[in-house]
Amino acid sequence: MAEISRRKLFAYSGAVGAGGVAAGAVLPRASSAQTSEPAGSATSIANQRLPFYGAHQPGIAAPVQAQGWLTAFDLKPGSTVAQLRTRVRTLLRDWTSIAATTMAGRPLPSADDAMAYGRGPGALTVTVGVGASLLTKLGLGHQIPAALAPLPIFLGDEIDSASSDGDLALLVAANDGLVAVHALRAMQRRAAATTTQRWQTNGFGEAGGVMPSPTATSRNLMGQLDGTGNPKPGTAAFDQTVYVPSTGMPDWMRGGSYMVYRRIRMLLNTWDALDRRQQEVVIGRDKVTGAPLSGGTEFTAPDYEKFDSSGQLLIPPGSHIRQASAEFNSGATIYRRPFSYYNGVRGDGSPDAGLMFLAFQQNPAKGFTIIQQRLAGADTLSTFIRHEASGLFAMLPGCAKEGDYLGRALLEGV
Numbered sequence: 001m002a003e004i005s006r007r008k009l010f011a012y013s014g015a016v017g018a019g020g021v022a023a024g025a026v027l028p029r030a031s032s033a034q035t036s037e038p039a040g041s042a043t044s045i046a047n048q049r050l051p052f053y054g055a056h057q058p059g060i061a062a063p064v065q066a067q068g069w070l071t072a073f074d075l076k077p078g079s080t081v082a083q084l085r086t087r088v089r090t091l092l093r094d095w096t097s098i099a100a101t102t103m104a105g106r107p108l109p110s111a112d113d114a115m116a117y118g119r120g121p122g123a124l125t126v127t128v129g130v131g132a133s134l135l136t137k138l139g140l141g142h143q144i145p146a147a148l149a150p151l152p153i154f155l156g157d158e159i160d161s162a163s164s165d166g167d168l169a170l171l172v173a174a175n176d177g178l179v180a181v182h183a184l185r186a187m188q189r190r191a192a193a194t195t196t197q198r199w200q201t202n203g204f205g206e207a208g209g210v211m212p213s214p215t216a217t218s219r220n221l222m223g224q225l226d227g228t229g230n231p232k233p234g235t236a237a238f239d240q241t242v243y244v245p246s247t248g249m250p251d252w253m254r255g256g257s258y259m260v261y262r263r264i265r266m267l268l269n270t271w272d273a274l275d276r277r278q279q280e281v282v283i284g285r286d287k288v289t290g291a292p293l294s295g296g297t298e299f300t301a302p303d304y305e306k307f308d309s310s311g312q313l314l315i316p317p318g319s320h321i322r323q324a325s326a327e328f329n330s331g332a333t334i335y336r337r338p339f340s341y342y343n344g345v346r347g348d349g350s351p352d353a354g355l356m357f358l359a360f361q362q363n364p365a366k367g368f369t370i371i372q373q374r375l376a377g378a379d380t381l382s383t384f385i386r387h388e389a390s391g392l393f394a395m396l397p398g399c400a401k402e403g404d405y406l407g408r409a410l411l412e413g414v
């Protein structure tokens with residue numbers, strides 16, 4: 001318990017159990033005897049609860065979650081813009097209510113399918129975003145943030161438009177698949193009358209209990225520690241990288257963030273043909289410890305000017321961390337929060353696997369785009385990956401308090 005409680009975002013379940021019941025929960029919850037089990041036990045996962053209300057949507061800074069689904073929707077045509085705005089307003093109100101209820105581990109007040117009956121929230125988060133196309137359809141073209149300008153086409157892109165973009169994006173993640181899908185299904189059912197689902201993708205992270213410590217860096221399917229160079233949630237550097245500040249424009253995005261989604265396939269068979277040393281040279285870090293090849297431990301700052309005895313740069317010119325680092329990208333920083341995917345094999349027998357790559361930032365033009373423009377041309381890792389789907393969404397500011405709803409400033413402030 002003590003270990004997990006270091007993740008300050010979680011409210012724990014002495015809290016959850018009692019609070020849930022007081023708030024009218026009817027589902028059976030963990031008994032107090034169960035909640036004294038150690039961190040990482042089944043019970044402690046059931047009781048992980050992230051607060052829904054706050055300045056930011058909690059799914060952005062949430063600790064790594066075991067399962068994640070990203071779904072995009074398009075509005076069905078309506079006869080008038082006013083009608084469409086009303087539809088979106090009621091949809092966002094209802095989504096807000098479903099998100100708040102399921103994240104608290106409570107059953108939905110009506111038509112709950114019981115899919116997660118008796119299950120704890122398992123760190124469930126529901127994060128909602130809008131695409132530029134939604135604002136155009138709602139007659140709010142003048143409210144489209146400059147930061148939502150379409151991403152350029154990058155060298156090597158093989159983007160499938162049918163599984164890219166969309167009017168609305170929904171990221172549902174939890175430490176349990178059933179709990180996540182319960183919330184997702186409820187939101188999909190609610191959206192069905194006024195939207196069509198454009199695409200859906202899913203991935204997985206590591207469940208807290210499997211990692212050496214609750215704050216350890218996750219591994220990806222290439223076997224690397226992925227996330228070392230990220231700004232850390234809870235720090236000023238994180239807030240400055242990720243969230244639109246209180247003075248930012250447009251005002252309806254203050255406290256929100258821009259999410260770039262890329263489905264990046266890993267050519268794992270080609271990658272596996274490299275030996276460990278070759279793989280480390282591609283990234284610029286030790287595969288096991290995550291330490292930069294210039295020396296030290298995982299969190300030692302890379303020394304990009306250090307040479308070996310034969311005069312070679314220890315972190316090679318084409319290595320991923322050199323090409324991606326803020327130092328060589330005019331200070332551009334992003335917060336990467338990927339999920340892995342592994343969906344069987346393609347026609348040629350090679351794995352359909354990779355990263356459901358999510359990058360959060362204040363403005364993609366000063367973050368993802370600058371970095372990706374460089375990576376696409378100069379990163380050795382490009383040989384082993386393919387960008388196959390893409391999306392850019394304005395992830396709404398948090399819902400400050402009960403009675404409020406996600407997107408209110410957008411829909412009522414205009």
Ligand code: HEM
Nearest residue numbers: 224225226227228229230264321324325326355371372385
């Ligand atoms: C399948 C694709 C990718 C893989 C496997 C991958 C893997 C990694 C790994 C292992 C690291 C070093 C550890 C860390 O700091 O997390 C890293 C760092 C980084 N990656 Fe990637 N990455 C991928 C795609 C991307 C993309 C598309 C971008 C942005 C456009 C990006 C941006 C970064 C940044 C900014 C860092 C930190 C660099 C620093 O230390 O300053 N990566 N990535």
